[in-house]
Amino acid sequence: MEGNKVLYKKYSDHLKDKYGEKVYKLPVNLPLTCPNRDGKLGTGGCTFCAEEGTGFENLPNSYTVRQQLIENKDLITRKYKAKKYIAYFQNFTNTYLPLELFKAYVLEATEVEDIVEIAISTRPDCISEEYLAFLNEIKVKHGIEISVELGLQTVNYHSLKKINRGHTLAEFIDAIMNIKKYGFEVCTHLILNLPWDNEDDVIENAKIMSALKIDQVKLHALYLMKDTVMGTMYENKEFDIIPVDVYQDRVITFLEYLHPDTVVQRLIGRAPEENSLFVNWGMSWWKITEEIHNKMTKENTYQGKKMNYLGGKALDK
Numbered sequence: 001m002e003g004n005k006v007l008y009k010k011y012s013d014h015l016k017d018k019y020g021e022k023v024y025k026l027p028v029n030l031p032l033t034c035p036n037r038d039g040k041l042g043t044g045g046c047t048f049c050a051e052e053g054t055g056f057e058n059l060p061n062s063y064t065v066r067q068q069l070i071e072n073k074d075l076i077t078r079k080y081k082a083k084k085y086i087a088y089f090q091n092f093t094n095t096y097l098p099l100e101l102f103k104a105y106v107l108e109a110t111e112v113e114d115i116v117e118i119a120i121s122t123r124p125d126c127i128s129e130e131y132l133a134f135l136n137e138i139k140v141k142h143g144i145e146i147s148v149e150l151g152l153q154t155v156n157y158h159s160l161k162k163i164n165r166g167h168t169l170a171e172f173i174d175a176i177m178n179i180k181k182y183g184f185e186v187c188t189h190l191i192l193n194l195p196w197d198n199e200d201d202v203i204e205n206a207k208i209m210s211a212l213k214i215d216q217v218k219l220h221a222l223y224l225m226k227d228t229v230m231g232t233m234y235e236n237k238e239f240d241i242i243p244v245d246v247y248q249d250r251v252i253t254f255l256e257y258l259h260p261d262t263v264v265q266r267l268i269g270r271a272p273e274e275n276s277l278f279v280n281w282g283m284s285w286w287k288i289t290e291e292i293h294n295k296m297t298k299e300n301t302y303q304g305k306k307m308n309y310l311g312g313k314a315l316d317k
């Protein structure tokens, strides 16, 4: 893997540059829901989303934030002799709760030793000034970095409607502009093989991430669980999933159009097989990743190779 370092800007390298050593994420699981599930925006959720939210390696949400962080931290410290950690509020929509309660949860994380960053995962339509101002206070008072992870999945607003996201591209742009005012790093989740998206959408995903100066991206392939709307559609053969080699080519295209400074957290997600209908073509995430690395090396390509479209492309310079 070492020789692949230059293919794209890896998250692990970014963390090492920023914190001077390896930094580990500690997942925090709050008792939450999502406005796209509890009736505020909708009741069914995104058509691919299963009841349990997105994190599957979490401790139960009946544990306090402190308990979850300490337990996970002890485990990782023993295993890797780690010294720095990110408290990762991962599951569901972590800003979709009353401000005072949100503050209490986040403050609990600041009391745990060796936390250098707090990462808050949420929806673009659940970002507001009050929550951001509070996070900024944490940054200033406690010297803890803040990052925000936003689920978007695609910039194709027709597809966003089809997957019942409950927001469009505009809310995402608005959230990014607000987060950027505070200088927090922002990470965006994208699914590169939604059945209604083609290669043009993949390129537009990369272009919009670059134009908005998104700091980090996390790529996923569609993950289909039983008893979800999309799972049932898949069982009824209402759409096809592109073959794995086409997914890999899409990832490469995405990287070629992505700004070279954007950090790439992953090229494909990991997910449990239990109750699933489709997970990563039955292959391991690392094998798919390794094959992408090999293809990129063979094709002599790299992140940002085609990033020539910003700053007045049509002008002679």
Ligand code: SF4
Pocket (backbone or CB within 6 Å): 034, 035, 036, 037, 044, 045, 046, 049, 050, 053, 054, 092, 093, 123, 151, 165
């Ligand atoms: S926004 Fe996230 S938690 Fe809510 S329904 Fe969609 S995928 Fe599930």
